[in-house]
Amino acid sequence: MSPTVEALLAKLSIRDLAILDDLTQLRLLSTRQIQRLHFPVAEGHHLTGGGATKASWRVLTRLERDGLIAHLEGRIGGTRQGSQGFVWQLAAAGERLQRRRRGSGTRRRYLEPNRLYLEHRTAVNDLVVQLRELHQRGAIELLTVEAEPDCWRPYTGPHGIAQTLKPDLYVVIARGDFENHWFIEIDLATEHLPQIVTKAKAYRAHASTGAEQRRLGIYPAVLWLTTNRARAAAMTAALKTDPSLPKGMFTVIPTDEADLFLLGTGASP
Template identity: 40%
Template structure:
């Protein structure tokens, strides 16, 4: 049986919820069992939710559509919800059946460094919280694009190709406003000069006008940080930027991201 034929046979065995779980893993790269439960099993009491999520993830693993990494988040007490889940090569192949575009080569998830996993899972957590906020009618989640789909390519001043690499692009509907945001999930691992250099790439992209022509406004760039000390440090670094460009950037604690992102900002990042 050809690879595409096997993928089609696997696809026939999946429910819409199964496919939704695979699509979220493709969008975000990694999710914990708990995050998958919150996304796709939010109805019923917590025990029932956990049992259904555990069963669904186990079935997808048996079909070789997802892989469960050895690392647990939250320690042994987290149980199966603490496992980190990724999409396998066959998972990608099943989702590729929906696309008429030339399939891109996708590698199955393999063991990665804890620092990388923590960063990816922090971005995934933002997505989960935005989905939960949309259920409470705090905002309509129009789009959430992770890496590398969220990256932007544009021409530099000398004509060279430049790639802007946000961790995510977010589009929210809040009342009559549409809020646009690039997300930079900071883990307090990069130096401040590195932060400034990345901001300068954002400024060059802003000055290119490409995003504004497509969306009508330039997204606000949100630096989500783990501590008040780190927030002060990054705000201080942003003061080194050109005055008119500083308004492109905002800094807030990761734990406060949802209240900030779900309020309209008419002065920037909204139309």
């Protein structure tokens, strides 16, 4: 007989529950990402990378044994990455437990994602991990992180047609007395440039409703993180070719410059 939700809850630590919460919000996390979030190599935590790796694997295999999480068939980085390349999601018991904890009656189906979705989701969650690490170090004050679908914004488009703006993330970071609000898009150079412009037009249409401005007093800036500087330059140029797009709304930078940009010390292309 499978253990009850109450029996499972009684066995779980605060860290166990935090891992389940992250998998609920972010859907898929690699062993490496979970290790960075919950088994940091820092003073007062695991002092060596090896210790953190062993501790994280011990916890993950226990949660898997209890039916709370499961890893996908595929791995990030291929089989040479070993257990560090495993990608985890909630399993059936974990999903039931989380619904009980959150008072939600909505059941989510967990399917094996295709490779493109997995790579994109991993890139999005890499940024979330990066933001959380900057916050933990005191480098930024991370006020809000909304992942899909929480960051999606329904709105009424032209001719009264219901639309949904679907950013990858919505993030709020405080710097002193100021707050920076961003809708964030992760680009893996898999879309043609006209598709990027079309997505930018969706932001323009959403902004024109004024819904976000009424809620926040401003419209969030839109930040695209992409593969390299050449791709960033090409995307920036494509966005500038459409005069209907608002100036200053969109910024495109390479992913490896995200730290400096988020800290407010980097310059956009």
